[in-house]
Amino acid sequence: MPELTTAQFDLVFNAMSFTIVAMLASFAFFMMVREDIDQSLRIALTLSSIVVGVAAYFYFRMFESWKSAYALVNGVYAFTGRTFNNAYRYADWLLTVPLLVSALVSILGMPREYARGVNFRLMVAAILMIVLGYPGEIANTTLSRAIWGALSTIPFVYILFVLFSELGPAIGRQPAEAQVLVRNIRILLMGTWGFYPLVYLLPIAVQDLNTAPLVVAIQTGYCIADVLAKCGYGVMIYAIGRAKMDAEKPTRQRTTSSSGQD
Ligand SMILES: *C/C=C(C)/C=C/C=C(C)/C=C/C1=C(C)CCCC1(C)C
Numbered sequence: 604m605p606e607l608t609t610a611q612f613d614l615v616f617n618a619m620s621f622t623i624v625a626m627l628a629s630f631a632f633f634m635m636v637r638e639d640i641d642q643s644l645r646i647a648l649t650l651s652s653i654v655v656g657v658a659a660y661f662y663f664r665m666f667e668s669w670k671s672a673y674a675l676v677n678g679v680y681a682f683t684g685r686t687f688n689n690a691y692r693y694a695d696w697l698l699t700v701p702l703l704v705s706a707l708v709s710i711l712g713m714p715r716e717y718a719r720g721v722n723f724r725l726m727v728a729a730i731l732m733i734v735l736g737y738p739g740e741i742a743n744t745t746l747s748r749a750i751w752g753a754l755s756t757i758p759f760v761y762i763l764f765v766l767f768s769e770l771g772p773a774i775g776r777q778p779a780e781a782q783v784l785v786r787n788i789r790i791l792l793m794g795t796w797g798f799y800p801l802v803y804l805l806p807i808a809v810q811d812l813n814t815a816p817l818v819v820a821i822q823t824g825y826c827i828a829d830v831l832a833k834c835g836y837g838v839m840i841y842a843i844g845r846a847k848m849d850a851e852k853p854t855r856q857r858t859t860s861s862s863g864q865d
Pocket of ligand 1: 696699700703732733736737751752753755756759796797799800803829832833
């Protein structure tokens with residue numbers, strides 16, 4: 604790993620510590636607001652809490668790994684010989700990405716059989732995407748990074764295709780209050796998930812793997828994307844749950860008073 608200036612080292616250090624606290628705060632928030640929404644939609648908030656909880660753990664590990672990869676020697680951060688462990692990041696994604704797609708499918712409240720099928724296909728694609736991306740992330744040449752990256756992009760494109768083609772009709776069935784939010788969460792998902800392959804492409808674009816600006820850009824880039832794609836996304840899942848509940852409230856009160864039970 605390349606030698607870093609104190610500013611470069613600190614930027615990644617601060618980005619990671621910010622991400623840890625963002626994940627922990629989101630965890631507390633999602634756990635607290637879970638009870639605010641309908642039982643049938645609560646699973647989406649549970650999934651969001653698990654996502655940020657898992658990410659907080661792996662960020663803690665990454666933070667430790669980052670600190671042990673470098674030592675301050677005469678005013679610069681020299682590599683200690685203990686390589687930063689990218690496996691923490693990919694283990695995090697391997698667990699959280701399938702849960703993120705699942706949270707979206709469950710907040711849409713599609714027919715059960717259909718939801719199960721979509722969920723399964725999206726989860727398999729998400730796992731393939733992460734598993735194929737990892738060998739490229741730790742590759743020694745930009746060529747093999749490019750090849751694994753291209754393979755990983757196939758399931759990625761499939762996920763986007765499913766989200767746009769197949770979930771489209773489900774959006775049309777959402778109450779008016781929730782439709783805009785569902786469209787927005789899809790845009791957030793596209794925008795933030797699209798950011799990961801761009802960060803991954805940087806070393807290929809400049810045909811180098813091991814410069815200080817690259818290491819710093821990749822680590823901070825993934826941190827920013829993770830906060831948006833996990834914390835920001837979870838907040839939107841909550842907003843959708845609330846909007847759906849508010850939209851259904853009048854009918855629910857009616858059925859409650861007529862049947863006398865809830
Ligand atoms: C919370 C973490 C999330 C939402 C991670 C998402 C990661 C991706 C969408 C990664 C995609 C990649 C490609 C499409 C090609 C290059 C390799 C990856 C794994 C960076």
